[in-house]
Amino acid sequence: MFDNLTNRLSGVIKSLRGQSRLTESNVQDALREVRMALLEADVALPVVKEFISHVKERAMGQDVLSSLTPGQAIIGIVHQELTRLMGEHNDALDLNTTPPAVILMAGLQGAGKTTTSGKLAKLLLEQNKKKVLLVSCDVYRPAAIEQLKTLAGQLGVDFFPSEVGQLPIDIARNAHDYARKHFHDVLIVDTAGRLAIDQAMMDEIKALHASLKPIETLFVVDAMQGQDAVNTAKAFSEALPLTGVVLTKLDGDSRGGAALSVRHITGKPIKFAGVGEKLTGLEAFHPERMASRILGMGDVLSLIEEAQRGVDQEEAQKLAKKLKSGKDFDLEDFKQQLLQMKKMGGMSAFMDKLPAQLGQAAMGAQVDDKAINRIEGIINSMTPAERQHPLILKASRKRRIAAGAGVQVQEINRLLNQFGQTQKMMKMMSKGGMSKMMRGMKGMLPGMR
Known part of the structure; x- marks a missing residue:
């Protein structure tokens, strides 16, 4: 995410860091580079x-020019x-209305409205404890209706x-009436998209908006x-009283222009x-945290929040007790930690929130989601005794084992080497030494100094 922009801005900042003091000249040079970086990232010219x-x-x-650390x-x-x-x-959803709170999803075809509707239902169900009803008004694509129905079944929502x-408009009214009678907290309405903006599309969604009076569009x-x-x-905001934007496929955008x-x-x-x-792949957008990620500082706060939601607390406590009692961290424990990582969105999502230097070092170990699946397959091919006593x-x-795992x-x-480094770090952690643990991470993540 934002790789190109991050690299360009990091280079500009690094050059300024080497200056003993800031002058109008070197600030102008730096801003010229920043301007080029933003334009290359497809950021709108007025912005x-x-x-x-x-x-x-x-x-x-004057405060900056006279600063000891310009x-x-x-x-x-x-x-x-x-x-x-x-x-x-972050502007949170406003659900402060007489139930059901209606959320109308708008956008072009292929933007990810249906998947996002499912992701939003999951988020509201798990984090807000809301009773959610999903409905599709996309009568032009039977696959869209079936997709939303399948997602609802996977999520366990109505x-x-x-x-x-x-x-x-009849579907929407009937769904709203059903949601009201069955005490749903939230009704998420997935609407039809087109390959481009057209008047018929805008008229239809305007009519839906007028009928449903959604609290969130x-x-x-x-x-x-x-x-x-x-x-x-911009075209949609002029046609509809939008309350917010959802940026999809943000992890696939190395430029970052839309977000900015x-x-x-x-x-x-x-x-x-x-x-x-994955249905877990919807994050609240925090501008300050996103700015940190763009500048290569990482987003540790979001990482902690995801860990709190995604980590099995019971498993974590079992591991903590095991380490405290002096027992060794074994390959079964290693596998469980990898599974917890997958629950948090996978290795790529984890790396994206690390500070750039740490993330690049970790990526140097070529630990990606495919590698995690491969490691899991190798450990599954071992006997219980082999997992406990590597x-x-x-x-x-x-x-x-190699034949069994293919x-x-x-x-x-390679797995045993990675495991050995992780085991050393776990031993340091069990002795309560954070500084020791960080030194241990240097061994785990090649390239760190």
Whole structure:
């Protein structure tokens, strides 16, 4: 996410950090590089102009020029201005109305409205403890209705049936009546999209909005469309009283232009970011945290929040007790930790929230989601005794395990090496030494110094 922009901005900041003091000349040079970086990231030109103007005005202030750490001062200004650009703070959903609170999902075809509707239902069910009803008004694509019905079944939330041939406004009214009579807290209405903005589409969704009077009208847009995403968002915001934006496929956008432009252009807050295909892949959009990620500082707060939601507390306590009693961290424990990682969205989601230096070092170990699945397969091919006592794994056992897991023996050796480093770190943690643990991580993550 934002790889290109992060790398360019990191280079600019690094060059400023090497300056003993800031002058108008080196600030101008740095801002020229920042401007190019933003334009390459497909950020809208009016947004770039305003951003550069604000940073320049603040960077040339006496406080910064006389600062003992001018590089850090500039980082602070850029971070604050990126945060301001994306909306200052997270705007949560407003569900403060007589139930059911109606959420209308709008957007073009292919933006991810149906998947996002399912992800939002999961989030409201698990985090807000809401009784949710899903309904599809997309009578032009039978697959869309079936997809939402399947998602509802996977999530364990209610689904109001609809079919091709019905009028979208009749479906919506009937679903709303059903939700009210069956005491649903939230009704999420998935609407039809088109491949491009057209008048018929706008008229239909305007009629749905007038009939349902939703408390939230969310515009779902594909972040990978860059400048087109911003233009589309602007057209929808002019046609509908939008309350917020959901940026989907944000993990696939290495540029970041949509995230930086859409709030400024539409005046509507970005409420959620969609990442990945998994139903857990919907995050509240925090501008300050996103600014930190863009500048390569990571997003540790979101990582902690995800860990609290995704980690099995019972399993974590079992492991803590085991380590405290002096027992060794074994391969079964190692596998359980990898499974917990998968629950948190996978290794790529985890790495994306680490500070750039740490994340790049970890990626140097080539630990991705496929590697996690491979490691899990190798450990599953071992006997209970081999998992508990890895030292007994000699050549013949390794060949048998490799054949069972469908990998080369080198893969077994690589896993045992990674496990050995993790085991050392766990021993340090069990003795309560945070500094020791960090030193241990240097061994785990090649490239860290």
